[in-house]
Amino acid sequence: MNATGKFAGFTLGLAAVFGIALAAGALVGPEPSEPAGHGEHSTAAAPSADLPGGLLVTDQGYTLALDETNTTTAAPSQIAFRILDATGAPVTKYQASHDKDLHLIVVRRDMAGFQHVHPVLDPAGTWTVPLNLSRAGDYRVFADFTPAGGSNLTLGADLRVAGNYDVQALPAPAATAQVGEYTVALNGTVTPGTASKVTLSVSRNGTPVTDLQPYLGAYGHLVALRAADLAYLHVHPEGSPGDGVTPAGPGIDFVVTAPSAGDYRLFLDFQHQGVVRTAEFTVRVATPTATGVSNPAPTSAPADHGTPGHGH
Numbered sequence: 001m002n003a004t005g006k007f008a009g010f011t012l013g014l015a016a017v018f019g020i021a022l023a024a025g026a027l028v029g030p031e032p033s034e035p036a037g038h039g040e041h042s043t044a045a046a047p048s049a050d051l052p053g054g055l056l057v058t059d060q061g062y063t064l065a066l067d068e069t070n071t072t073t074a075a076p077s078q079i080a081f082r083i084l085d086a087t088g089a090p091v092t093k094y095q096a097s098h099d100k101d102l103h104l105i106v107v108r109r110d111m112a113g114f115q116h117v118h119p120v121l122d123p124a125g126t127w128t129v130p131l132n133l134s135r136a137g138d139y140r141v142f143a144d145f146t147p148a149g150g151s152n153l154t155l156g157a158d159l160r161v162a163g164n165y166d167v168q169a170l171p172a173p174a175a176t177a178q179v180g181e182y183t184v185a186l187n188g189t190v191t192p193g194t195a196s197k198v199t200l201s202v203s204r205n206g207t208p209v210t211d212l213q214p215y216l217g218a219y220g221h222l223v224a225l226r227a228a229d230l231a232y233l234h235v236h237p238e239g240s241p242g243d244g245v246t247p248a249g250p251g252i253d254f255v256v257t258a259p260s261a262g263d264y265r266l267f268l269d270f271q272h273q274g275v276v277r278t279a280e281f282t283v284r285v286a287t288p289t290a291t292g293v294s295n296p297a298p299t300s301a302p303a304d305h306g307t308p309g310h311g312h
Helices: 003-028
Strands: 062-066 078-084 102-108 115-117 126-130 137-145 153-161 176-179 182-187 195-204 221-226 251-257 262-272 275-285
Touching: 062 137, 062 153, 078 137, 078 153, 102 126, 176 275, 182 262, 182 275, 195 262, 221 251
Parallel strands: none
Antiparallel strands: 062 078, 078 126, 102 115, 102 137, 137 153, 176 182, 182 195, 195 251, 221 262, 262 275
């Protein structure tokens, strides 16, 4: 065969191979596209059914939009934000949960500077609230809310405060926390993937407190965050002040569902004699072993968190 004939045969062979590849591609389908960024609006519900709250800035068509003016100073004294729906319009109607239309949790990435506040909504759909952001660093802002006619959501976004970032190590796990004259003891074992009951008992100068005051529809409000990524856990109190059965202390019962093993930070808000205080714990959640042992014993005494909470 001459050179021209060989080249023609080679070309026909390539065409056949290319045709087979095209057919195979048509059967397999196109490669999946890259996922949309968290900041993009989408009318489709995000695949977040198995995710803890607070990891997404956009979920189920709703977006937490922090106002750009929040970062114009080194330490803003308040922040502003909006909750946007799938069309980009501000949400102005909410369903109350735990006595409030929206709960805002702000904490630095190293778990310092925890604040639980309740912003004010204006008619245009902008929320504003004073905050103590005097310490520089990267903060996570969580908006916990239920839009009217919708389901409960927790969205999260980052807020950077300029300055020297004095990163703090995560406190060691401990069974008690000190808040001024108050000692709060944590009892119960948290097992990953299951609803675990824990009891936090409040005493003052060694005497059990039996006259706790209602706060956010219960005798205490508990926020749990996973240390590795600040995933926000929905924690539910058992009982209510108005049921005529739930005692007003010293114990406050909660059901905690930790999605995985690892370290978690727990923040308990409780009210006594008209003042809200915050007790902070580190809890190490371990995968159960064959012997049934889960959480290791605390390795050190608790740090003294003597500063009162946010003071509602």
